[in-house]
Amino acid sequence: MADIILADISHSYVAQPDPSEYVLRRVDVHFGDGEAHALLGPSGCGKTTMLNLISGLIHPTSGQIRYGAKDVTRLPTRRRNIAQVFQFPVLYDTMTVFDNLAFPLRNRGRPDSEVKKRVGEIADLLELDSELTRRAANLTPDLKQIISLGRGLVRDDVAAILLDEPLTVIDPQRKWQIRRTLRQVHEQFRHTSIYVTHDQTEALTFADRVWVMNEGKIVQEGSPDELFRRPEHTFVGYFIGTPGMNILPCQLVDGAAMVAGQSIPLSDEVWQQARRDQGSFEIGIRPEFVELVAGGDSTDHGQPGELSVTITAVEDHGRFSIASAELGEHQIKAKLTDRVPPAPGQNARIRFAGGELHLYRDQRIVCADEPSGDHRPAATPAGGN
Amino acid sequence: MSKRKNNRAWFLVLPTLIIVAFSAIIPLMTVVNYSVQDILGPNTRVFVGFEWFREVLRDAELHGAFLRQVLFSLAILLIQIPFGVGVGLLMPRRGWSASLCLVIIALPLLIPWNVVGTIWQIFCRTDIGLGGAFLDGMGVDYNYAIDPVDAWLTVLVMDVWHWTPLVALLCYAGLRAIPDAYYQAAQIDGASPWAVFRHIQLPKLKNVLIIAVLLRFMDSFMVYTEPFVLTGGGPGNSTTFLSQFLARMAVGQFDLGPAAAFSLIYFLFVLLFCYIFYTVVMRPDDAPGS
Numbered sequence: 001m002a003d004i005i006l007a008d009i010s011h012s013y014v015a016q017p018d019p020s021e022y023v024l025r026r027v028d029v030h031f032g033d034g035e036a037h038a039l040l041g042p043s044g045c046g047k048t049t050m051l052n053l054i055s056g057l058i059h060p061t062s063g064q065i066r067y068g069a070k071d072v073t074r075l076p077t078r079r080r081n082i083a084q085v086f087q088f089p090v091l092y093d094t095m096t097v098f099d100n101l102a103f104p105l106r107n108r109g110r111p112d113s114e115v116k117k118r119v120g121e122i123a124d125l126l127e128l129d130s131e132l133t134r135r136a137a138n139l140t141p142d143l144k145q146i147i148s149l150g151r152g153l154v155r156d157d158v159a160a161i162l163l164d165e166p167l168t169v170i171d172p173q174r175k176w177q178i179r180r181t182l183r184q185v186h187e188q189f190r191h192t193s194i195y196v197t198h199d200q201t202e203a204l205t206f207a208d209r210v211w212v213m214n215e216g217k218i219v220q221e222g223s224p225d226e227l228f229r230r231p232e233h234t235f236v237g238y239f240i241g242t243p244g245m246n247i248l249p250c251q252l253v254d255g256a257a258m259v260a261g262q263s264i265p266l267s268d269e270v271w272q273q274a275r276r277d278q279g280s281f282e283i284g285i286r287p288e289f290v291e292l293v294a295g296g297d298s299t300d301h302g303q304p305g306e307l308s309v310t311i312t313a314v315e316d317h318g319r320f321s322i323a324s325a326e327l328g329e330h331q332i333k334a335k336l337t338d339r340v341p342p343a344p345g346q347n348a349r350i351r352f353a354g355g356e357l358h359l360y361r362d363q364r365i366v367c368a369d370e371p372s373g374d375h376r377p378a379a380t381p382a383g384g385n
Numbered sequence: 386m387s388k389r390k391n392n393r394a395w396f397l398v399l400p401t402l403i404i405v406a407f408s409a410i411i412p413l414m415t416v417v418n419y420s421v422q423d424i425l426g427p428n429t430r431v432f433v434g435f436e437w438f439r440e441v442l443r444d445a446e447l448h449g450a451f452l453r454q455v456l457f458s459l460a461i462l463l464i465q466i467p468f469g470v471g472v473g474l475l476m477p478r479r480g481w482s483a484s485l486c487l488v489i490i491a492l493p494l495l496i497p498w499n500v501v502g503t504i505w506q507i508f509c510r511t512d513i514g515l516g517g518a519f520l521d522g523m524g525v526d527y528n529y530a531i532d533p534v535d536a537w538l539t540v541l542v543m544d545v546w547h548w549t550p551l552v553a554l555l556c557y558a559g560l561r562a563i564p565d566a567y568y569q570a571a572q573i574d575g576a577s578p579w580a581v582f583r584h585i586q587l588p589k590l591k592n593v594l595i596i597a598v599l600l601r602f603m604d605s606f607m608v609y610t611e612p613f614v615l616t617g618g619g620p621g622n623s624t625t626f627l628s629q630f631l632a633r634m635a636v637g638q639f640d641l642g643p644a645a646a647f648s649l650i651y652f653l654f655v656l657l658f659c660y661i662f663y664t665v666v667m668r669p670d671d672a673p674g675s
Contacts, residue, residue, distance in 0.1 A: 057569050077572040090570035092584045103584075107575040151574065 002068035002159050004031040004054060004192060009063035011049055017061065023049045024060075025216040031160070031209075033068075034190040036183070038207035040197060042239065046216040047196040048087075051162045054194065055084045067159045084162040085152040088169060089144035093137040097128060100136050101150045108155075122150045125185065142170040146178065153185060160192040167202065179205060200240050212236050228286070229356070234363045237284045243322060245284045246332045247360070257283050257359065260328020262307045264352070270359050270366055279361040287322065289356035290334035292342065293349040306349045314341045325350065419645035437646035447647070449622060450630040454606060457540075457626060461605040462598060464545055469552025469597065470590070474582070476557050487557075490550045498547075502614025505543040509615075529616060533623035536616050540624050543611055548604065552597045559593035560586060595666055599659055606655055627651060 011024040023046045031037050039047045052058045053065060056077040065073045072080055083104075092100055101119045110118075123129050126146050131139075136147060145166065152161055163182070167175045183206055186193050195206050203210050204224040211221045212235070219233040231237035237245030250257040250264070255271045257264045264283060266274070274281065293306055309325035309332065321341040323334045325348065334350060342348050359366040420438070423431045441447060472490070477483045493501070509529055511517040520527040529539040563585065571581045609628035612618065618625035625633075631651065635644035 052569075055573060057572065077569075078575050082573065084569075084573045086566050086570060088564075088566060090566050092588075094584060094588045103576070104574040107577065107580065148570075151570075 002070075002192065003033045003066075004160055004194070005029070005064075005066040006050070006053070007064040007066065009050075009053065009060045009065065011046075011053060011058070011060045011063075022061070023216050024053075027063075027216070027218055029211065029218060029221075031192055031194055033192055035209055036186045036193045036195070036207045038195045038197060038203035038210045039213055040200060040203040040210055040239075041213035042198055045213045047198075047213055048164055050213075051084065051164050051194065051196050054160070055082045055162055056080045057084075081155075081157065081159050082162065083152040083155060083158045083160070085145075085149050085164065085166045087165040089141065089148040091136045091139075091144050091147060093135070095136055096132065097134050097136050097147055098123075098132040100147055101128075101132075101154050104151055104155055118154050118156065122154050125153075126150050126181065142174050145169050149178070149182075153189075156189065158191060160194060163193065163195045165197050166195075167197075167199075182206060200242075204240075212239065214239070230358065230365070231284065232365045234282060234284060234360050237286070237358075241286055241288075243287055243333050243335075245286050246290065247282050247284050248327070248330045248332065250281050250283050252281055257281065259283065259307075260330055262327070263304075264307070264357070265305055266359060274359055274361065274366045277361065281366075282360045282363070284358045284360055285332075285352045285356060287333040287335040289353035290332065291351050291353060292323075292334065292336065293351055303351075306351045309348055309350055311342045311344055311346045311348055313344050316341070416645045416648050419641050420649055421646075422642060424641050433642065437642045438650070441643050441647045441650065446622070447630060450625055450627050453623075453625070454627045457608070458602055458605045460541055461544055461548070462601055464541070465549045465552050465601055466594065466598060468545065469549050470556050470594070472549065472553035473556030473560055474586070476553070478561070487554070490553055493547050493550050494554075496547075498610040499614050501543065501547050502611040505539065505546075505611070506615045509539050531620055533620055536620060536624050540612050540615060543615060544605065544608070547611065548601060552601065555593050555597045556590060559590045563589045591666075595663070599662065602658065602662070603655055606658075 006027055006029040009024055009027045009029075010022055012022045014021045027046075027050070029050075039050060041047050049058070053060050056072065056075055056079075059074065063073075064071060067080070092103060095103070098119060101122060102115045105115045105118060119132075123132055126149065128146065128150060131143070131147075136144075139147070149163075149166060152163070166182075167178060170178060179202060182193075182195075186206075193206075195203065197203050204227075208223065209221060210224055210227055212219045212227065212233075214233075214235045220227060220231065220236045222230075227236055227240050231240065231245060234245070234247050238247060248259050250259045252258070252266075252271075252274055253263070255266055255268070257266055293303075307327060309327045311323055311325050312331075313324045315322045315324075320335055320337045323336055323341060325332050325334065332350070421432060421434060423433045423436075425431065476486050476490070496504070508514045509517040511521040511528055517527065517529075526532075527535050529536045567585045567589075568581065571585055576584070607628050608626055609632065612624050612626060613629055616624045618629050631644060631647055634640050634647065
């Protein structure tokens with residue numbers, strides 16, 4: 001087991017790439033030893049490429065890959081001692097399930113007694129005991145994938161386990177169960193695990209650290225909570241959360257953000273930071289932190305920080321509802337849990353929960369606390385509380 | 386649905402039925418018809434029952450031809466299948482070299498069969514042929530027109546040259562159809578090249594190889610043109626295979642009855658072999674493993 005370090009990695013599948021032909025662009029990543037990591041991002045953002053670079057199935061155009069202190073950039077997969085589970089199950093279908101699970105161990109010349117013991121343990125863990133003597137042909141897709149997963153887990157000395165969207169073919173009910181098993185396996189063996197997915201639930205439930213990727217770059221790294229509370233990039237705000245963050249373009253005027261002619265006060269620190277540079281500004285607020293002001297309508301101006309909106313639609317999700325509202329020409333969504341939802345067409349007043357409003361300059365967060373570097377929420381609206 | 390409508394559907398099958406009738410059923414029935422009659426002239430024929438079948442099966446010369454034929458087909462399969470798989474494995478997977486390879490390998494398949502025979506007939510002559518003269522110059526005592534062993538070897542080499550490309554191309558197509566994920570998984574699992582071949586490539590080639598074996602068996606079992614042009618069946622009878630024997634009987638001696646009887650036996654044998662082979666190799670996949 002080891003740290004996995006990608007230093008200044010760029011990769012293109014083209015031999016003499018144009019700048020636009022890179023799938024990974026100068027990525028620096030440090031996957032800590034024994035931690036569960038998730039690479040989260042939309043399709044085509046370079047997640048799988050990164051995984052294949054780590055396992056050595058492909059080699060980077062430039063940059064260095066290290067396992068701990070050891071440079072493995074040019075080593076072939078066979079010499080990297082790494083496990084990888086692919087998106088679609090790969091089985092050796094002339095062998096039995098047992099032989100499939102034993103294959104990675106036998107290839108490395110492990111004694112029979114050890115093979116038997118390890119395969120037994122893994123079969124126990126994945127509830128495959130009753131299948132071991134079957135031939136690995138004509139199985140259901142999810143059983144196939146569980147066996148593939150077992151082949152990834154069977155070696156206990158791997159540097160890391162790489163999981164490439166392993167639950168794609170598994171049906172939803174089993175998915176939940178296997179996700180839990182994966183987490184258990186991680187807690188039991190403490191392998192460095194890297195889990196690639198475009199599904200935020202999978203990423204956030206599996207991983208200690210989540211790396212959000214977009215267009216060949218890491219946009220933010222953090223715990224699930226950090227990504228939710230304080231997206232450093234509007235993409236993270238948008239990509240994580242259901243629905244994603246409300247991102248509204250704004251102008252800065254006298255310590256406040258102006259959206260559609262209405263003013264949202266900013267904290268002094270954010271204002272001081274923001275006014276230093278030009279750029280295009282946006283405010284971001286999660287739907288969870290948009291509150292309806294009781295009894296408010298748009299005829300009076302209300303308290304500072306309260307905004308007049310027109311409700312356009314309400315989706316009932318059972319335990320909560322999602323209200324869409326028009327704020328000038330912009331759309332804003334609110335996740336409401338504890339009240340009778342407003343009716344579409346109604347005018348209402350909203351405000352933003354304290355500490356949850358962020359200001360973005362050119363899509364990057366404007367931090368009030370850069371010098372101190374602690375993780376207190378950066379932008380605090382002056383009003384609203 | 387009414388019954389009338391159902392009957393109308395037969396009209397849709399009719400074109401196929403007519404084509405199949407003319408291409409297969411009628412000729413076959415003609416042969417069956419011949420096989421049970423002694424044809425003495427255009428209008429004189431006598432029903433003889435299974436007499437021709439009995440006679441043909443007792444013919445010692447035919448036994449010899451049959452034995453040679455089995456030996457030939459067996460040798461062809463044993464050489465061409467492994468060799469073809471090997472060539473398929475060695476062919477480059479992509480790039481211009483792959484296209485070039487495909488063209489070169491497909492070349493023998495594009496040459497008319499009697500031309501193949503002629504090419505080798507000349508190539509192997511010791512006086513003017515490049516190959517024959519070379520062997521002669523090396524001091525090898527080689528002459529396919531005189532020595533039965535030399536004739537056999539020449540026929541075998543010619544057939545390998547002519548038909549291994551087919552096996553190779555089939556295998557190549559089969560290999561290309563294996564998803565990359567299998568090779569990647571094998572790398573991750575630390576599989577040796579042999580293990581990759583044994584556990585991924587060979588199982589995935591199974592269906593392709595079944596086709597290759599069937600095609601090569603049927604073709605080699607009915608081989609006619611090339612040996613006929615190359616050796617004319619000689620020296621002696623040493624390279625006379627079943628087709629040539631049959632042609633001599635039917636066209637050369639005009640023994641239509643025995644020839645028809647033998648044709649049917651020939652046909653049923655090929656059919657039977659293919660059927661047995663196919664059923665044996667296509668056992669259900671989920672038989673319990675060891």
